[in-house]
Amino acid sequence: LAKTTQPISMDSYEGQEVNITCSHNNIATNDYITWYQQFPSQGPRFIIQGYKTKVTNEVASLFIPADRKSSTLSLPRVSLSDTAVYYCLAVPSGYSTLTFGKGTMLLVSP
């Protein structure tokens, strides 16, 4: 599995846009960039996945440049409830197991 690197923590204020960058220099051709979100005392939940360019859903946007060596998760106008740990993974299609790193702890303050 391709290794991903992301910041350990980030701070933001309510209403701001937050961009979390993930580095994945050795990503494989069949890997999809996938982000999970974990609120305190809950299990992680899938929020977005992409292969190239831009993907947007009701939670976030994911930007992946053409070389696919990095990606950016964008959370528009965060609120206190966006305080969570965000995990970036390079997921091969048809995988058996995943390795979750420590993720990025996002703290949103009033």
Next chain:
Amino acid sequence: NAGVTQTPKFRVLKTGQSMTLLCAQDMNHEYMYWYRQDPGMGLRLIHYSVGEGTTAKGEVPDGYNVSRLKKQNFLLGLESAAPSQTSVYFCASRGGTGTAYEQYFGPGTRLTVT
């Protein structure tokens, strides 16, 4: 559709006691997983199953056993609990089709071993 459920939600054990954690999913998923999460750490895979009747070791399998007798259930057993097994345990499942292959997680079981 309850998704992934875990039983119990909380448990306190004394060193040497045994217990079984139950994970159930109602999505007809082939794959099921058991993870543990310690404070400030990411998730670590204990055991997993790629289908009914199959199990495989993950990253940290020592001290745990698992069984997948029915497709919808995945049991995690601790034969002789140790304080080092104090953790939050998450079960997850995923289907076998589509590109997302997203894992669906249960709410977790908080286990304390004294």
